[in-house]
Amino acid sequence: MMEQKKPVVLELKNITKNFGDTKVLRGIDLTVHEGEFVTLLGSSGCGKTTTLRIIAGLEYPNDGEVLLEGKPVKDLAPEKRNVNTVFQNYALFPHMNVYNNIAYGLKLKKVSKSETKERVTKMLSLVQLEGFEKRMPSEMSGGQRQRVAIARALINNPKVLLLDEPLGALDLQLRRQMQYELKKLQKKLGITFIYITHDQEEAINMSDVIVVMRDGKFEQAGSPTEIYDHPKTSYVASFVGSANILRGTVTSIKENTAILSGSCGTMACKTEQYEIKEGSSYTLAVRSENISVWREAKAEQYITGTITEKSFVGGMLRIVVTLEDRSEVVITRQGINFFYDIGEKVCLEWAAQDAVFVDMEGKQDEK
Amino acid sequence: MKNKKNLWGLCVMPLYFFTLLFILGPMIYMVTVSFAKNNGGAYGFTWNFTLNNYTKIGDPIYLQCFIQSFKLAFATTILVVLIGYPFGYFMAKLSPKGKKIMMFLIMVPFWTSSLIRLYGWIIILQVKGVLNTALKTIGLIDKPLKILYSYPAVLIGMIYALLPFMILAVYSSVEKMDWSLVEASRDLGASPAAAFVTVTLKLTLPGLLTGVILTFVPSMGLFFIADILGGNKIVLVGSLIQDQLTRGSNWPFAAALAVILTILTSLMIYLYRRITHVKDLEGIF
Incomplete structure (x- = not known):
């Protein structure tokens, strides 16, 4: 791994997870520094989504510990973790318009109406959706919904933003454009992103650190250059590039x-x-x-x-x-x-x- | 394309005729009869226009009947919501096999006539019935409870009869829930209770509201439950109408009562929908 000056924001220690008899995660260790763009790369079923859900608190590991800013959070409910998720299907609330979707987290925190309005407006301009406040999710395209999902998560100022294949449902051209925009957004905000994809191009284009996963284990972690030029295993070499x-x-x-x-x-x-x-x-x-x-x-x-x-x-x-x-x-x-x-x-x-x-x-x- | 559509439209014409003839027809007849003059004899009335049937409803005895009916319908609906919603909710969260078993258990009673099932309740609730014997055996009571032929017995019977509709209405909408939305809400900072109120309840509301209508409307008219389990203590509008049709031999008055009941029930549904703002009620309306 690269030498980093920034402090560690998230640590996974020997995480294991079984679903019945299936071992989904077989001991995972990960250290993520502040402001890093970390991608978990692997084919479907390798355990990357489960890893993300354990970080978010939506899944409980059988063994191991999750440390967020140095504090163990394994037993904390998802709402008590300063982590937000952009779900694969966006999971926008269908009964709320764009404004209410984005303001959801602030309303729960009882943020004042005027501050909520200000922050939602700021978020909307950040994801370039000004004027969409009144739209319902069903009236929007996939790309627009995905921006709403990102805005809804980012408005809570999470320490870590988790993104589960957020570009998976978009067409190729839009995906390329969103890759660029997401990366730009992440740099601008300086928030740590943990990003899941099975697309090696996406991983190489966006990440500071790529973690290649296979069968519930980390095969190799490193910068895109390291992964590409110095693959440690034949799986990494053939999966990436x-x-x-x-x-x-x-x-x-x-x-x-x-x-x-x-x-x-x-x-x-x-x-x-x-x-x-x-x-x-x-x-x-x-x-x-x-x-x-x-x-x-x-x-x-x-x-x-x-x-x-x-x-x-x-x-x-x-x-x-x-x-x-x-x-x-x-x-x-x-x-x-x-x-x-x-x-x-x-x-x-x-x-x-x-x-x-x-x-x-x-x-x-x-x- | 347009012509073809019209052709298919023609095929369902018989259904329209059927509806007109057997639903709208009797309604018009009922309304007409409600303005006719009763002349005492067996089912006899003459076609003389009168408003007497309606003014008669203003009599406190009959008004009391309406009030009692509404009270019972409200109480039934509230209790059915309180029991039926959690039931339907947790049923939808069972394993596929559990769901099948539950569904089967809910459907089984429908294979027997509802009248016979009510007599079953008499056996359970009567003074020396199953319930009292059981409670006495485990020592919870000394004297048998006098539930049968009282208001609680009627309420129990109503809930029993209408609960399945609520359960199924709620079940079908909880079944369609996208649970990732609840995860998203938790992820954004909602406690389990807040997530339930802001997401799950809101999204399953159409099912709940459908269940409310499916409970409230029939409970206004289910007179035989009050007759069988309530003895003669509770007289509902339904019983009154039936009484006027048979023993009372006053068709015009029975018709007037039915018209008022229909109008009041429709008004209730209208107000209800105005309050709840739900446009899409799971299949009905």
Whole structure:
């Protein structure tokens, strides 16, 4: 994790949660600093929503502790925690107009009418919904409702704002725009955001810290750069930015560069902080954009395969090369020009610093 | 498209005729008869216009009847709300299997005639009945309670008869509740009680208000419960109308009573809706 000067605002300590026989969370530790934008990233069912609900107080953990500004809050009811949530379906009160929805928290606190009005007006301008006071939630679009949900949560000045896939129901274009606006809002207000998504792009675009979750555990936590460039596990590498996962046995190590031999050729990889042993087998990850393709090998280490697929996706050319052991390697290129055809045999190479060793945890322990 | 719609509209025409003939028709007949002159004999009246039937209702004996009916209807409705709302609420929160069992238990009594079920209440409430025997056995009372043929017995009978409608009306609206709204309200600082009042109650109000109408309107007319469980002590408008139709042989007066009852009940519903501002009453109106 990055070094932070700001104080810790939220801590989760060894949280476990079972629903019947299903272990949803298997011991989670998290430290969040003030003003951070933390994203819990993972596929559905990994326990990210449960984690959020435990922080909000809507779910009670089987074990572990939740600390908010240093105070244990596990036994505090949700209304007693200085935390607010933007729900996945927004959960706007259908029987109240926008004004009353946003003012709800203030009314409960018996804030005076004039102050309520002032703060609601401020919130509405913050989320760019001036003039919408009288509208009912049913008369609004998804994007507008979501802004109301954010305003309704933010008006209470929470220490931490929890957002459960708030952009999930919006179309792609609106989602991109809202990503930008949310991030801007968070920076402006300086409030800690804990954000849930299964979309790696969203996570990379918005977060200070990404926590990749899998099967009720944290797989890796770090800045977007760390997660992207130095994935610790093959799951993180393939989930964030879909890297290629390859296996091989180390044959030699020279100047921090390990040479591995796999079933389809030889591969180079920087050893970095790991202690790599000759003769052992390892897993490494290589990003699709870092692989170069040649008819004749240019480097000393390369693997060979046959091009089996070429498609143009999201402004990128996506090429699939099938290796002799039937595994597939995905390569991406900018633009549409690519000089090789389907069925051609090619050599794939990358610079040693573009590959990283993954799944090292168990291996390091062995030493 | 428009033509096709009209064609389908034609198909339901028989229903309109049926409604006109068998609902509106008798109503018009009833109103007309209420202005006719009674001539004593068995079910006899002559078509001479008179307002006597209406002025007769002003008689304190009959006015008392109306007041008693309204009092009973109000008491019944309030008690049915107090029992029925929590019942329907918690029923909607049961497991799917629990809901099915509950629903079954609520429906079972409807398989038996309501008259026969009322005789069941006599067996329970009478001096040497099930209730008194049970209370005596566990030593709660020395002398048997005289519940039967009293106001409480009528109230019990009314609640018993009308409670299922309230339960089902509340159940259906609680069942539709989006519970994430309650979570949102707690999250925004509401105590469980505040969340209930500002969110759950507000959103299930249509069901509750429907239940109120389904309870109040019939309770104005359920005369046989008062007759069977109240002995002759409690005379409701319903009993009075029935009495005038049969033993009293005064159809015009019975009709006038029925017209007034209908008008008063409609007025109540109108006022009620003005006060509650609920436009969408779960299926009715």
